[in-house]
Structure formats: C-alpha cells, structure tokens
Amino acid sequence: MAPFPHSPIPNRPHAHTQTMPDTIEVFDTTLRDGTQGEHVTLSARDKMRIARRLEAFGIDVIEGGWPGSNPTDQAFFEAASGETWAHTSICAFGSTRHASNAPSEDANLQALIEADTDVVSIFGKSWTLHVEQALGVSRETNLDLIRSSVAFLREHGKRVIYDAEHFFDGFADHPAYALRTLRAAAEAGADTLVLCDTNGGSLPHDIYDVTAAVYEDFDTTLGIHAHNNGGCAVANSLAAVRAGARHMQGTINGLGERCGNADLCAVIPDLQLKMDFECVDPDRLDDLVDLARFTNEVANLDPDDGAPYVGRSAFTHKGGVHVSAVMEAPSTYEHVEPNVVGNRRRALVSDLSGRSNIQYKAKEMGIDLGSDAAAQAVERIKELEHLGYEFQGAEASFELLLRTLQDEVPDFFGLDRMRVWSGQDDEAQTVEASLALTVQDERTLAVAEGNGPVDALSNAMREGLLSFYPSLDGVRLSDYKVRVLTPQDGTAATVRVLIEHGDGARTWNTVGVSENILDASWQALADGMRYALFHAAPTPTAGPAPDPAASG
Template sequence: MKSTVSIFDSTLRDGAQGHGIAFSVEDKLGAARLLDALGVAYIEAGNPGSNPKDEEFFKRAGAMKLEHARLSAFGSTRRKGLRPEEDENLKALLKAQTPCCTLFGKAWRFHVDWVLETTPEENFAMIEESCRFLKSQGREVIFDAEHFFDGWKDDPAFALEALEAAARGGADLLCLCDTNGGAFPEEVKAAMEQVRARFSLPIGVHFHEDCGMATANSVAAVRTGASQVQGTLLGFGERCGNANLSAVIGDLQCKLGFTCIPQEKIKLLSSTARALAAIANWELPHGLPYVGADAFSHKAGMHADGVLKTPRSFEHIDPYLVGNARRFPASEISGRAVMLEKIRRAFPDISLDAQSARQVLADLKDLEAGGYQFEGADASFELLVRKRLKPFPPFFELLYYHIYSDYGSGKAGASATVKVRVGEEIQLMAAEGNGPVNALDRALRKALEVFYPVLADVKLTDYKVRVLDSNSATAAGVRVLITSSVHSGESFTTVGVSGDVVAASWKALEDSMEYLLLKAGQQAPAGE
C-alpha cells in the first residue's frame, strides 16, 4: 500500500505571479473553496505582508469553513539585525491568523553573500529564530528552503545546515525548493537521499518548470521519500510556471497508487481545473495532461478506431477516472468508425453501412476541402448530421442584412440591420455594436427573440478568425469560430467559412442560433 502525499496548492500565491494572472479578493475566496472541495491538504493563499489585497483576503478567509484544506500564509524569515518580534513580515503572518505559516529562507550561499549581504551565521539564525517564533505562537511551520537545489549543488554542507537551522527552530516540514527551475530528476533523487538520511522530519518539494521538469521532478522526489508536493493546480506561475498539480495528482494517484486527495474526489479533477481556469480568466490548454479537452482526444483514424474497439490501445488511463472524457474530433483524417460514433450520439440506431452515413462523410470532406474545420466546432458538426439524416424545418430564413461601419471622434463602431422570415411573419431589426459582428449578433438576436424568447439565455463568449490563405493577403478566405454559452454554464462552438469575414461570421452565428433552438426543443413555426 503506497503512502499519502500531502498536496500543497500555491495557485493563489505563486500562481498569481504568472503573466496575465490577477485575482481579486472574490476570485481568491472562490478559488479557495474549489481547491478545498477537491481535497487538497494546504492552500497557500498569499503574502499578507506584501499587499493590501492579501490582507483583505485573510480577514475574510477567517469566516470560511474549509472541509479538507488548511490555509497557509507565506512570508520570509526575519530581516537581518532584527529580533523576530520586531519584524513586520512576521507580525503580518501572525495577523493573518492562518493555522499554518510557510516561511522561506536562503539555502544557497551565493544568495546570502550577494543578495542578503550577510554572514552564514546570521542567515542560519534568521531561519532558526523565525521558525521558533512562529511555533511559539501556535502555528504549524513549513520551511521553504529557497534555492535549495542550486545551493546543494554549489555547497551541500551549507544547504543542509539551512535545513538544520529550521529543524532546530521547530519547523514541522522542510520543503526543498527548486526556485530557479533548473534541477533534473537524477539530481533531485541524489539530494533527497541525503536529506532523508539526515532528517526525520517530513520533506516537501517545490519545483518550477523552467527546464520542463517540474512534474517529473515532483514524482521523482515522492518516489525517493517526499511526503508533500507544492505547486499550482494548472501549472501557471512565475516565468515558465510551477509544477502542474493536476498532472502530479494524476501521475501519483492514478498511476502509482499514492493517495493525494480523497479517492472519491479524483473524479472532480477535470471540472475543478476548468472552474479554476475560468476564475483566473485563463484559457485552459487543450493538451494539458489529464484535464485538458484534448488529453483523451483521438483524431487519427487508426488511433480512434483502436480506442473504439478497446480503449487501452491508445489511452494510458480511463479518462472518466479524472472526470474527463474521450473525444473524437470531426476531421477528414478520422476513420469511418469515429464518424459513426459521433453520428450515433444524435442517432443511436444508424448503421455503419447506411447510405446516409456515407453521405455525411462525403459532405464533411467537401466542406473541409473548402476550408471548414469541425475540430472544436461540434455544434456545427451535429447540425450537419441532423440536416442530412433527419431534416427539420428551418427556424428562420435570412432575407438580408446590412452593415454600416462608423468611425468618428476617435471611436469605432458599427450598426446592422437584419431582416428575417419566421414562418409567415417577417421581422426587421437594427442594432449597434462595437464592431460589425457584434452589431450583427445583436440585430439577429433582437429579431429572433420576438419568436424564440429562449434566445435571451444565450450570449457570445468567444470569437476567433483564422486566415486560410495568407498568400492572398486581404483577399484570403477566413474561418470564423464562435463560442456561445447559456446561463447553465454549457457552451458550444460553431464555425463558418467565407472569403468575407462578415459572411463567415453570419454562418457561425446562424448555426449557433439553430443549435440552441434544437437543444431547447423549440418548434419552427409553420410556413405558408
């Protein structure tokens, strides 16, 4: 039976140092609840001595009732020449009133000489006295040995003495930090063996991704005796990021048998990753291990056909264990069996040899030859299938649209007029927007909501344009992807292609409206 590994999530502190990441206090509170629900052991929520936002968070976090996680405040050892009780940073750590404090100190002689500009003896005293001070106030103390692996490679005795100082001060856990992200697994293993031979205290590790080794180093450290892994759930953080805990948890718990979070929580890994990415306003990479949308995506016909026969042939674990799902992106290189699998989602009784199924494949190839791509546009793909296999009356018919672009007083804008026929009625609507597509979307929505009020529930959340032939410059065709969402949180993506960006956008908008109306069970009005 493998042992338990404590997961220490630093998304709200180290992760917040990543480029483009900015959490409000409300964001941090929401993220903390998510991480607690996932079952992580520690949430490092910020440095209360560094900024008013973190101070405000800790004030409000005291009222939170966490089921699994212990909140930790982060800060440095006392400043040189001061007593611990005089140090403002240590005072701020106590004021945060978290049950745990994470204290960082120097484990690299180079930093002591050139950054702190003090003596080794003073550095070790700063570590020991700060740990002892926080312990005397009833706090659990995790000591982060900053730059440990660089320090160990440069002067092992000095790096180990920094750990000794923390242990003498009463630290509960010694964390070995690869602050520069330059360590490799064999170095981690050698250092861990020395540390484990010398200390009986629990050992944690904290790796950065600068060499692309953070996950591998974390796993190597655990296999050599580390009992805690620090990182961020999605891997973002300063520079190249931190150890990606969603991958670390997947590797250790699903592959190696360690317990990182409660077993019943492992199925929440993917949904928690998506929810946390939304809070951070960060696009979750599709290829992120275990939790990305494409982590179990099979495009090549041979691979997809194999997975349909026996998933083990091309999947290292069952995606449903981590709350993900296998995907078969619609593509011209996908096999017939894959297309049939996607078609069966809408029409369970269709036969592989059915003429209609073969026609769908032919339609798909013709459209992709013209620039369409249905990967990531499953809503348009489903509409294509439905219109071929089970045609439905059109919900509306476009009679025309006009776009007017305006620019004046340094401000750009547009207005659109849309005329549609719904059953026997004709509706004309106009709207303004911050651009032609936004104006067109608003005008179409206003025209259709008269007949289909359910459309008030949908909003356009993402818009992407891809030039298909850059050699044609402004005459190039474009592919437009539009993502829409409803209040329930469900989202879907549609695609349109044309030599005219507005026409391509119209096609994607039209598909999005039709798809939502189908899913909502709406009925098209009877015609003449």
Template sequence: MKTINAAVNGGADMVILCDTNGGILPHEVQNIMMEVMPSISLPVGIHVHNDGGLALANSLVAVRNGATIVQGTINGYGERCGNVDLISVIGNLQLKMGYQCLPEENLRHLTELSRFVSDVANVPPHNQRPFTGESAFAHKAGVHVSAIQKNPSAYEHMDPERVGNRRRVLVSDLSGKSNIEFKTREMDIRLGGNGYDSKRIVNEIKLLEDKGYQFEAAEGSLELLIKKVTGQFKEPFFLESFRVTTEKDQTGPSSSQATIKISVGDEEEITAAEGDGPVNALDNALRKALNSFFPQISEMKLVDFKVRVIEGTDGTGAKVRVNIESMDAQEVWSTVGVSENIIEAS
C-alpha cells in the same frame, strides 16, 4: 543544509525545497532528497517551476523519495513558464503511483475545477492539457477510433471519466467509417435508413474541408451537416437577406447598424439593430427577429469568437474561417463558417 538546519532549529513546522528558477533536473532532485531526508524529521515538500519543462517529473521524483507536500497551482499558472500543475500531480500520484491524494469521488471534479479556474483567470482552456483538456482523450484517425471501440487502452492511458473528462471522437479529412458511426451514435442520429452511409458523410466533410472548413472544433456544425446529408434536418428559419453598415466621422466613435429579413414558416420578420461593430449589430438584429418565434434564444450567450485567415496571399481579400463557441444554461457548442467576407462567415 545549513539553511535547512537553521530553519529546523528555528522551530519550522516543515521544510519546502524550492527550485524557483525552474532549472533543476529529476536526478538532481533525487540526490538532494537522499541527502535531506535522513537529516531531518520534519515533513518535507517540493516547490518547482516549469522553466525546463520538468516541473511534474521533479515533483513526482520528490514524492517517491519522501516528500509529502507538493506546492503548485491549478493548470500550472505562475511566473514565466508556470508552476507545476497540481491536476497532473494528483492524476499521476493517485492513478498511476498509488498515492492517496483525494477521495475517489472528488477526482471526478478535476476537469470541472480546471475549467473553472481558467474561466476565473480569464485564460482560455488549454485543449492539450493532460487529464482535463478537451483533446486529452480525443481521437481522429479512423484506425484509432476503431481500436478504442474494441479496446480503449490501446489509445487511452486511463478511463477519462475518473477525472470528469470524456472521450471525444473528431471528424476530419482523416476520418473513416468508425468516426462517423461513433459520432452519429453520440448525437443520436440515424444512419442507413435513407440511402446515405458513412462514406457519403465523410466525402461531404472532405469536400468542405477543402474549402477551409474544420469540424474538429465545431461539433455543432458537424451535427447540422450530418443531419442535412442524411435528410434529418428541418430548417427552423430561413435568412432572406441582411444589410450591415458602419459609419465613422472625424470626431465620434464608429457606429454599426444592421437590418435583417427572415422567414419562419409562412411568416416574415424584418428588424434593425445597432451594435458595437458589424458582427454585434447583425447578432442583435437576428436575435430581435427570432425572439418572438424562439424565446429560448435569449438564454444563448457568446463564449468565444475566433477569426483566422486560411491562406494569406490575397491579403485583405483572403478567405477567413470563423469559429464561434456558444452556450446556454445546459450546454456549450461550437460552429464554423468560411467566406471571403468576415460578416458572412460569422
């Protein structure tokens, strides 16, 4: 209290209580607030770190006991384990506790804001981030999907659209009929008219997942799979063959070249290209081959590229899973490939 009184007597405009090492507990915050609030008339705020995983809880307790300022960061970025995530603070204070933090229409920009800050900070978005993460309102088990279609509050604590997020239904080996029907409606794909049903699609997904595929984070591949199983997909082009070489001498950097042959209808195209590595060379050659047929491909950009060994007992000969996230001016989509050859999987 001596430090606080000195600040007040020195003309401070506000008092911010700081837990800079991140170790305080919620009941301790409450005791401190009960001691400080009756003693001063200035606005009081809270500044906490998340070293104990309690930054959000501590901030909410402080507000309940009179704090009117919460210092933090978007997505909780900060020293060590981070600061309190202001998006979670706003979400809980306004949507759960009745405090006015933002105009209601501005709440719908929270998900966009979270992802923008992730992009600027060059930190991949955390899918499990409360309120704004890709998985915050995601459902996989068939019984869950069936339930949310009848009563969303059974497995969703709020309407995701209030913070600009959306409900996602995932498809995996845990999926049931409800998952497939939900996804096909979302993708505007017809079911039932061609002899295939949801069970057939689920069985095909389970078969591929046994081979290492995962469709939870590859909705682009999932849409293609469903269309192929139901006979609603028309191949835009066919890959006839490709060849990739990489060279390295003692002095210079490595270089990669790729040649590729495709067919579009009755036309064939053979192209070659160089790149910064074999995947980039093949990508450049494919784009070059397709550009005259599909000029919109020039708008496609790579967002993320991930490689994971599925099972490592075969060493460098092990099967790998490649997840690719791409985007154009309108949307972002993800695809997956599996092979013992990383180039083929890509």
C-alpha cells in the same frame, strides 16, 4: 550521477527511523506563488473563492500569501480567520528574520504571528551564493537566522514548514553547508523541511539522488517545491517522492513565476493513480477538472487545452485509427479513464477522420448514423475542410450536417436578401442590417441596428424570426472569431468565421467560410439559429436544409 533507479526508496534498507506512510500531504501555493506568475492577479475575494474550492477538493494546506507585504494578502488572512476550515489548514508565508532584528522585533515574523494561522511557512537561504551576496552575511549568521526564526515561531505555537530556498543548487555547490541549514531548521523545531528547486533547472535523477541523501540523514518529514524552468517540475516532484519526500508543494494548473510551479493537476493524479499514494479522497479526484477550470476562470486566464489530465484535449482523438481502437478498447490510446479525473473522451472530425470518428461523434450526439451515411459524411467533411471549414470548434454545425444527411433538419427559414449599411458622423457610427427571409412559406422583412455588421445581422435575424419562433427569445450571440485563411490573396482572401450562441443554460458553436466576411458570418449565424430551433421542442416536419457550403 547514478542512473535513475527503478525501485522506490522505501523498499531499500536504511538507518532512518521515519516511517513511510502511503499518504502525501498536499500543500497548495496557488494563492501565493501562483500569483507571482505573469498575468495572474487575484483579489482577496478571488482568493477566498479558490481556497474554498481547494478545501472541498481535499487540499491539506493552503498557502494564502505573505501577510504584511500587501493589502490583498492582509485582507485574505482577515477573511480566512473568520472561516471554519473543516479539512484544510491555512498557511501564512514569510522569510527568516532580518539580520539586524531580534526575532521579537522583526516585522516579518510578527506579521506571521498576527495572521492567526496554525501553520506558517518560512524560507531561508541554502546556497552560499545567496548567503554571501544576496543577504550579505556570514554562513554562521545565516544559520542563526534560520534557527532563531523557526524557534520563535514554534514558541508562539505555530507549526513551521521550512522552505530551503535554492536547496538543490546549494547542495551542488556546497553539500555540507546546505545540509547544515536544514539541520538548523530541524533542531529549532521545523515540522517539515521542504527542498526547493527555486531556479527550476534540476533534472529528475539529480532530484532523486539529493533527496535520497537528505532522507538518509534526517528524521524530519521532507517536502519538495519544484519550478518548471527546465520543463521537469512534475517529474522532479515525483522523483522526490520516490526518494522519500511526503510533502508536496505546487499550484493548480502550474501557475507561478517564470515558467510556473509543479502542476498539482498532474502531480496529484500521477501519485494517486500511478504510484499508489493517497493525496486526496479518491471520491474527490473526479472534481479535478472542475477545480482546474474554476481556478482559470477566477484568475481570468485561458485554459490550456493540452494540459495533462484536465485539458480539453487530454482525452481527445483525431486519427481514424485511434478512434476506431478507442471505441473497442479505450486503454489502447488512453492511459487512464477520463471520468476518473472528471474529464471526458472526445473524437474530432477533420479531413483525417474515418467512419469511426463520425459514428463516434454521431453516437455522442444521439444520432443513429448508419455505415453508408457515415461514409457519405466523411467525404462531405473532406470537401468542406478543403474549402476551409473546420468542425473541431463548431460542433453545432457538424451536428446539423449529420442530421441534414439523415433528412432530420426542417426548413426553418431561408435567406432571400441581405444588406448591411454602415455610416459615421462626428459623433457616432451607425450600422444597420436588413434581411428578407422566407419563414414557413411567408416572406418577412426585418431591420435592426447593432454595434457592428455582425451584431446588426444577428439582431435583424432575431427580429425577423421571433414572431414565428418564440423559443429564440433567450438566444444571444456570445462570441465571434474570424480567421483569414489565405492572406496571400489580399482583399479576396477566404475567411473562416466561428460564432458562439448561448441561451443562458448552454452554448453552441457554428462555422462559416467565404471570400465575403458577411457571407461567412451569415452562414455561422444561420446555423446557430437552426441549431437552437432544432433543439427546441416540438419541431416542424422535416424537410430539406441548406448545405453548409452554400452562400446566402
């Protein structure tokens, strides 16, 4: 193959009559191909929620599923037909007719008609291997299946997007026949011919060369549908656009079968910010992070912090040199401004941090931290991280540490004694925690039960503090994680506990480390309550606060 060219295909002469607009039609298949990914399950209601967000973002075509194949997709199309879609078109997906059926008698094609969508996408075979072994028909019969299916749907007023399944593998095996399958679809009235890298193993230079060859031979709009089995789905999609494709298929967050589909959360900003194509209204691009996170939440999937553009770590800096440079000129270590896609810049604190990291984080938290205090904080953080503390996921504890160095944190309460008791009979387990606390120079006792020792401790703490600090009424423990740091030490291993609290409006995270899991849990619980109290107005007069590494 020729080396990957540097000049985009629209700039070179060709006999083609198709114009080359600067816009890309974005076709989202999260609700169809995305649901074929492992661990991805969406109800009809979930699909409607995501579809509304996709339209609000500016997606042109939303492929909702395969009507008639399952009750969920059927319910989605019924619900979608009752909605008014101002910008987007809902698309139903299916295949070419069965070889034994006439188009008018084919259940699949009839389901596409009954889905009541203006747009349908159907796939057909491009690879002789699939034609002869998977379908078990002759090559000529396959061409007729494509031609007659597209024509039937066009006769019923549908816009037809034809997905040429396994096109790049088929072209490599038998280029003339692969092109004949496209010609059959185009002559029957297909509006868009989508070249599919179904196995996901093609490389960008191959995608470019093949798409360019097809572009020279067809006036019909070309599209690209890339899978990520070779890790190149986004690069392959961009290569196809450079070669002339103007219809882009993919999914939010790259969801999809096997290794997923081309990730629209990377493809769209790459095309729009780097290649000067318009995919969505520029004013909507800063909703991209919210769309990515919303989709993961509805699908009950953990977000990928390292995802390009939309990941929590996409604009996160840890090395002191990096942070120092970014503070002066963000472009030194950021390829775009994070706010353009709705993300934000973050600086991490760790034993790699210098004063730049600390001062950046302090400024982010509204703390005026001088150079001497920043240097002191760096040394203290290095000491604590050597003991096992980690502040990258515990920013509330980090803020308390900085404010303590500034003598800003009041002595809200102190622990005099902590006891946790656990018992079990034939019917149930009972866990009870008792605390002796000093609060505002007054000693108070509190006892509470819980679902486990940490829950019992949390309940007892609230019980003991609530009469002094009513603002804690809405604060609840919302997440608890523990990690063994030195498993080689057996029962004497050091553990790190991360705790999340919330008050219904926001959440914050704290950390504790100890060889005693209850002690580590207490540290994180106490920091969580101190953080809540510090940010509740008004606060008492400042005084000394416990060191994060102090036990009890």
